[in-house]
Amino acid sequence: MPTKTQEPPKNLKKTSSANTKSNEDQIEYMGSMTGLLILTQPVRKILPSLPKVLKAASQHVTKTLYVHLDPLAKTKVPETKQRLALYSRIITDIYSSSPLNCQGLDVRVLMAGFKDYSDVPLKTQVRVDLLLFDRARTGLELAEIEKRYKSFLMGSRDKVFILDQECENQNEIELPQDQINEDSNKMYSSVVIGGTYDCIHAGHKILLTEALLRCKDRLTCGVADGPLLKNKILSDLIEPCEKRISNVKELAMDIDPTVEYNIVQITDPMGPTKWDPNMDMIVVSEETKKGIALINKAREEGGLKPLDGYVITLVNDECRVSEEEEVKLSASSQRMRLLGTIRKPVVPNPNIANHPYVIGLTGGSASGKSSISNRFAKLGAGIVDCDKLGHKAYKKNTQCYTKLIETFGSDLVSSDDEINRKALGAKVFNDKEALEKLNNIVWPEIASLAMKQINDLATEGYSVVILDAAVLLEAGWEKICHQVWVCIITQEEAVTRIVERDGKSQKEAQRRINSQLSNRDRVARANIVFCTQWDGEYTQQQVEKAWATLRNYTEEEKNDRKAQL
Template structure:
């Protein structure tokens, strides 16, 4: 028997044998490696539904890593999980929003075929007076949950697409201009938040705090913090969020900066480079991203739209081959002990020789990168011969190698580092530590975006990625058609 009205610990409840573990990035819970470790689980969703929908995909992905059979889902939007008090379940009206969300959840769960997802309807109530009242919230479940997960986010939760956040100084400038514009006599201070509570947790002169449905729990937490530090509670003034009537299914229903950042995906962020030295009539895109970002899948989608794709990894293999232009210089620099018995370069041994050794790595890249660049130029000529007008260089090390100097635009694919680690572990069979080490040896997503013309993300479902790529491609075609001299 499992009671939905009171949970011993909302976040995660697991058998003592498997504690401790590591905090998960998408769920408040414990991530115990890359494989699901529990037969059954209960996922308690407490975020307001309007904000929960765009977060649903990564939440389900995280849950699928922990649970490998039955996942019960309990909807309780607005439930507070902060403080020592036991959370109480309450009825949820069966509105159209709730019913649409349930359909959306089941559709998202279909991506995780090993999961038997069951949304509990115990507390979902209709307004019909002809139906019996809500039964007891304690019910027998066929597969008693071995773990309890929630979507609860603390105040320091990460932002969506942080690489596209407007710089702080610009935000302050725009906000100041707006406030002065609407009421010149208004006196205000704009203060950066350096901790989860900001001035709300420490300023004794404050009297009230403006919150929304989403941040009300944060306001309550700030008040508890004030009381613990002998400060008076603030009055919480709750305002309504403005609905975004044009939001997409994967976006938030409210007007938000997150939606604005998502809508920047695929758009041109800075003027293209002029590259008169490139083949006439060919527009070259440099596609890059951190390991696990889904860069190569984006390249294949662009190929499907008509682009000529140059795979830098494939060019690297050609360069290292016994007949390749980098073979002899590499063997001379690193010795014959990097060779297999058949004379082929053992790239694992070579990689172990240079990884973590900046001097050795520079020796290798000084040999290989110019060779790959020369091979890429030959591939561009082939693209022209095939009548292609757009060429995409798929290269993880595009910027490190300086190859941005031979492209008109740099396109970067971004995802959160936690998601990149998960993908690398799943794809390459590495440990999380090894995956993180790989990412640390590369430029960060922010560093890549700072030098990019277009940004894309594979964080959502495949059809959303496809729409992004099609949007970017269509905008690119318009740029090319308006400025044909850019290709010359």
């Protein structure tokens, strides 16, 4: 083993997270996206060095970091009942420390080394650009490694790194014997897991990998949908079930292609565990461990054998940024962090001028849309309030005024010669055809007034204008915007706010909400989503995040246009 003063073999570069790449190195690795971190130390030495090793590895990778357990790491591990539990500890530590130490990377622990079916990783979904070793080797060990990873080294001998300094002076650790039990070290033919699997995070990967570690032949994974999503935080942001199934399958097949996968939609908590006889063991988290007894009771009633259960501990979220987020790693927190960020790519709108940059802001009743626009006004945006323009559109001596009387009758005119909007409302209430006629008259007038105000604000020096419009999408006004931003809250919260704010009954409030576009329909068309469900400070964080993103985006657009001149 070389010391600090010795040079590593010429084809292996020593590096450290403390080192700074030269400009030449930075250019060389700009295209390097995926790395393979190979753990070669004795497994009990791997654990204390993991955070530093992962941090160092992340300096060289921009997209995916695969982690593989090399045969050298297992030379001192006796074949005892402790083996799988020790591997579980390594896998859990890798994933639990990766959000903090490998921010922005997709970390994936490969099963080949942990399940002993291959000395080197099988073909991965993403091509490996870099090899990273946790320890330098000499002599026969070096020859073995070079031979073992020959296919990865081809054409890449200048892209191999030794993360040696991160592993120095690390002692071996011992697992307390009371943490070891037979269930945690047993393998089964058929294993089952379940969950929502939205915004796949480290917690999901721990659950999946712990199940695969104990699975010989077949893994069943139930992906929650329908009524199982009802009480999830920001459930309207959850991806479609087909997409989540596809994501789980891609991840699972990438980290362990030797297992048969049965990944299915479930709409009740038990899913196929209630009736599938070809299951041996279920892996659950601490918060759902009570479900094992319920499942086995149902299986017993159906004449099926009970499932053995394996419970994994919850992992704290080291990247938690707000008290509103959950303490544990969760998809709910991941969705919350997406608020105020670009969810849907921005497609340039060639039909409107580049200046000012127009944001269409919409949302359902009591969603907090107006409070959001007020916050943007304080940051420097011009505001076009389409609700106020709606009142202006009805004024006498306008084209809209004349058309309304022609269409709905002169009895709409009140004593002051203005449109009696209450009387008009009665004429279109529960009459879909009449309401459509009304909208076809009023909406174009509001759009015309909005365009005039947008131009006036541009003349006044505003570079960003917020078009605050409840019916933005229904009226097709997104055509006069560069982006669409949407504000949402839960139906329950919306009903509560309408009752308190407008003095409506719960039934009336619910009817109003049901008559509008759903949150999910709005979210599907939104570039950015906000939620005012929590306190004002959290709303402000979302607004500032979106504002910073917008300023960066518009600046980049401006520079691109200059470059094209």
